[in-house]
Amino acid sequence: MEFLLQPLTLLTFFPLLGVIVLLFMNSEAKTAIRWVAMVTSLLTFGVSLWVLLQFNASNPDLQLVAKYSWINVAGWNIYYYLAVDGLSILLVLLTAFLTPISLLSTWTAVEDRVKDFMIFFLLLEVGMMGVFLAQDLFMFYVFWEFTLVPMYFLIGLWGGPRRIYAAVKFFLYTMAGSILMLVAILWLGIYGNTFSVPDLIAKGAIPANIQWWLFLAFTAAFAIKVPMWPLHSWLPDAHVEAPTAGSVILAGVLLKMGTYGFLRFNIPLFPEATVKAAPWIALFATIGIIYGAAVSYAQQDVKKLVAYSSVSHLGFVMLGMFALNVQGVSGAILQMINHGISTGALFLLIGMVYEQTHTRDIKVYGGLWKVMPVFGTIMLISSLSSMGLPGLNGFVGEFTILLGAFGSKAIGNPWYAGISAIGVIMAAVYILYMFQKMFLGPAGEITHHHELKDLNWREILTVAPLLILMFWIGLYPAPFFNLIAPAVEKLVSALPL
Amino acid sequence: MVPVDYYIILSAILFTIGAMGVLIRRNPLIIFMSIELMLNAGNLAFVAFSNMHKSFSGQIFVFFVIAVAAAEVAVGLALIVEIFKTKKNINIDEMNSLKG
């Protein structure tokens, strides 16, 4: 009982309660099923807030530790080890926060096999929580792979026309990277005689040449997940085919698992290799920023456009993270949240209009603002947040990232940041292009243009929390930075710079 | 004073009778009853051994067997009723949809 009442254990496995209840429900009682899932996710969010209350922001170390020996054979010390610190607290909150919002967005969008959908969704939440909270490599790997399964089904069962292709590609791509990571994890476990990350860090001093290989193996898994250029090819497929809620979670949380992986494992476990790799990662990040922005401008499919914009945005995150100074890393962490909020909102909104028009072709839209003023306004704010307008959240992240990268000792020269700043211009180009083609201009050719209904209260309620956060982070990000600052300082100060 | 062996022999005989019932009857109800008889035979052996070893474990095991048997009968009979509803017949030989 004591075991179950630990905050983090409770947080991770709380959605399972909902799953159990759902299993006993009649699959025809769709509304009741939705409510059960909704209430579960809201309660999970409540638990996450409870965790936040117990979280001590000034402590840079792992907190609320739940550590038990789990598998202890043949000298392998595998722990059941959950803990949270400044690096992960925001992501945990984001996960708990986005899940109910995504569920709310499925209220009318998902009509068949609602029960299965909700069960998969809640299972996905368990997996994501586990990824962000696990401090044991083995346990992390279990959760990491576990998230694939529900997502695979979410794309494969409720997706668009090419969903099977997209789902399989998503699955194989991630698996391919994970296998290298698994090898590295096993090596580490045998080498350190433990799988617990803090213990491994404390042991320290992995030989430099081996560090390099391990770093690459972990990078393979995480870079695919992020996705870093040029490993992004699965992302447009997955995003375009996934149902709205799936896209939201995919962009909002699943991609962050990759960036978080770098933060949690690569940087502290392999500090020498990290410093050595920083200019290279920065190079790829910069290419990703420019490339993603350019490619996204040429898209005719709105969802694809936003998907490619993710490549660009996550390039910023990677750039900031491997600036390896406090500004860059803090900005990167905040930008992970920002990207979840802004891109999440964009996917939600596109999903809402898609529900009415059943097309994502940008050319047939036009003049939507006139017909749907509320929708247009919310979309405008989300777009501006995504392109980094000061006063909204995107700017705070991008600015601190670029600032950090500009003066980063690890990257070594300001050119990457300078070129990436061009990405900020290009973000304006593609975001405004999308906004203009959809919302401005004369009425588009879409046939039932005039029957389009503006957002209803449920839909407004779905995006309202995101909007509030956009303004909050944009205007007063201090509470967020305060949560992450000590942990980031500890992380950065441990690096051999 | 009865030797424990006698009880075991009796138990074995009853068990065989039950097994035979399962094999030769086609009425699932009777088959079920035969199974109950087999369980009873087992129980009898348990209690005998419990007495022999002066331990309550055997008796407690019997208790559990009774509970499981009750559960089994409840579900089994429900199944039979359901099968009867759909097939209008309870001939065990006609329940052969598993045929390879």
Added chain:
Amino acid sequence: MNSELIVFLVLSLVAVAAGLGMVFSRNAVYSALFLVLNFITVAVFYLLLGAPFIAMSQITVYAGAIMVLFLFVIMLLGAENLPPTKSLPWQKPLAYILAGILVVESLYLVFLQAQPDMVVTAPGASVNSMESLREMAMTMFNQFLLPFEVTSVLLLVAMVGAIVLTKREKAGQK
């Protein structure tokens, strides 16, 4: 030869006869009644073996509840006599043969390892029945608490299962 042995022998004859009767009765109702008889004799054996609580359970649960359930179902489905079929011609002879072998085998086994000095203690001779009941309860609720609880879950599941299986589908569906 003491009185206890006599009781045992008589009752075991009754039990075997009732078992055979159950198996060979044409009518299912008779089968059920034979089985009740068998159960009751076995309950007496339990008493002889110093297990009064099990004996009572045997009467109430088996002879009472379960058999009533059987009878109900028999009534519900009709105690019909199934027509003979040609489907498994060698089933019956084979069954007899196997049963015979099994009895022989088990008797052989028992006698092979017979320990004639091992005898059951008479009821009430050494153990106060209430005392033994208390001890048994102590064992059950200390040592076997978890299986006990699991049993309750099992019964619940069976209950739910039985209800679900026999539930009448609403009109319109199916």
Added chain:
Amino acid sequence: MHLSEAVNSGFFFLAPWLVFAPLTGLLINLIFSKWFKFSEKMVGTVASLASGAAFVVSVLLAYSVSINHGEMMRWHLAEWIHIGTLELDWTFRMDSLSTTMMLVVSGVGTLIHIYAIGYMHEDVRFKKEEGRFTRFFIFLNLFIAAMMILVSGDSYMMLFVGWEGVGLCSFLLIGFWYEMDTLARPSWANSNAAKKAFITNRVGDFGFLIAGFLMFWYLGSFQFDEVFEAAKTAPDGIIVAITLFMLVGVAGKSAQIPLYIWLPDAMAGPTPVSALIHAATMVTAGVYLVTRSAEIYTLVPQAQYIVAMTGAGTALFAATIAVGQYDIKKVLAYSTISQLGFMVAAVGMGAYVAGMFHLITHAFFKALLFLSAGSVILGMERGHHHLAHHAAHDDHGKGKKKEGKKEDHGHDEHGEVFDPGDMRNMGGLRKTMPVTFWLYMIGTLALAGIFPFAGFWSKDEILLDASLHFTSIYWQLTLAAFMTAFYMGRQVWMVFFGKPRHEAAAHAEESPKVMTVPLMVLAALSVLGGALNLPFEGFHNLGHWLGYTLAEVESLPLDLKVAGISTVLALAAIFTSWWIYGRNPLKAGQIDPLKKPLGFIFTGMENKWFVDEGYFAIIINPFKKASQFLADVIDWRFWHDFVHDTVILGTYNWLSEIALNNYADQKGIDRFANWLGEATQSVSATLRKVQNGFVRSYALSVMLGVVLILGYLIFK
């Protein structure tokens, strides 16, 4: 704080209300206008009051600064971004420079708010569409708020927030009629113009950002005073880089070469917007930025020179284009670019007071001109409307209402497009719109720099400064001033004199009071604005006032030679324009009389020297092509389809099928595998019979198993 105390020590605590007041107005209109069904007047009043409140706060703050003898005060509202050594706060800065800007922004802003109530009501494009009217005022209030953040921020980054915020408002307001073009035909033109403005500004912002990064890593802060302090000891190269990158930002926002291209297109916005944002306030943000950074600019004369040259070049270049324009607002737009060039040149030369002075007077008279032009356009619209009604008689009257919902108001009944802003359609408006005419005249004279209007004093101060320091700049600016007077003369002759060249001009009607009264206020300011800073001993009020903030302030006496030359040139220009356009007024359909003598030069002026086309050819189209290529060919067909689906998947299939099946295994493994398969099949066919489906026979086999096992146990 008690009022009396505040009167004595200052109203600095009101500083946040500079931003909150317009935001309050915005929120009221945003949230309540629909619920309580605000009338147009109500919406306009709320917005104007909000803006007026900001003006009142500005006045109080200016008063507070003055009673503190110009001492700079800060008001810390909240922290913004604090990471490590990076410390950004929401801190308001009140000194003579920022309060001056506040006064201009909120003062002109409020007048334009009031004017807009009338204008937007009259605007024919406004079809009583629900929410549009409210939306306009929400944007205007948002603009005031953003502009206040810009001018009152205490660090470069807070300034940048306002900087991008006004860029957003500019985008929203240029694209206000997003579903049409300037002639109200369904088109992407207006939204394209809006997008162009935002993106061009973003290019400038890129420069600003880089300047900011350099500032942080080399000077250690974003806060003005700390930056200025650190700059004194920093290497010159860094300061030059910072100032030049900042110049990119200035060029974007203040429409200087090479980023001025967005401003003419920005005229797609409603006229009050052109007046407020694209003439009086937002575009001067760059000038403000340079003035604010005076202390770092003065450290590097070479950078200053580049700034001044940019400004002077822009002033001349834009003036030439203005000569060749026919659209009444386009002329004013290029005039604005040109005048901004004057200001940038001034601040580049270090004549910050002159620059600020011209900024203020320009805000007055250019707002006046734009608003009067708006009045002219509306007058023309009304005339046209009037005509349409007459021509269509009653049967059309009914259809009109229905058609009113569609966006075809720009067409007259022949389907011909009528452009109410085209000066070639006007003429003789002096008679039909007398009030507007006189107001326009005042604005024109002020802009042309005729004594004693405001423009004379401020422009003269710039020219004087240039004549003392940089001769080449002086001549460029003087030439630009000459052309300014010329194109303004051309405009006045074409619009107000001669005979109407279109029926609409003949039936044009005067605008209502709600529009003309704010114009009169602006006209008065345009006449008297020069008094702010007269070039006489003891009258350098503005110079003295800004001197509190700016380290070095020159107070030059009037130089009769410079003033004389510019006045004579201005008069000559007006005379020339009369000679060409006034003496023989243009006839309907006649080509511009300048076209013949100037030839291809005029074609260049007419077509804006083909700069837009150049940008399209050099930057925009290649970018579009490149991104198309990257997306379609590289990313999709090559990387997504070819590499993943063909190479990786194909190789896998090839390996599994061809390599394994055909070569190695046909003989050995394959045969064995086949045999195995067949054997399994036959065995299973036999075994399948056992699986007869009879429960009892299964039970029998179980029994058999039991017997056998027991037997084994016995006989083992």
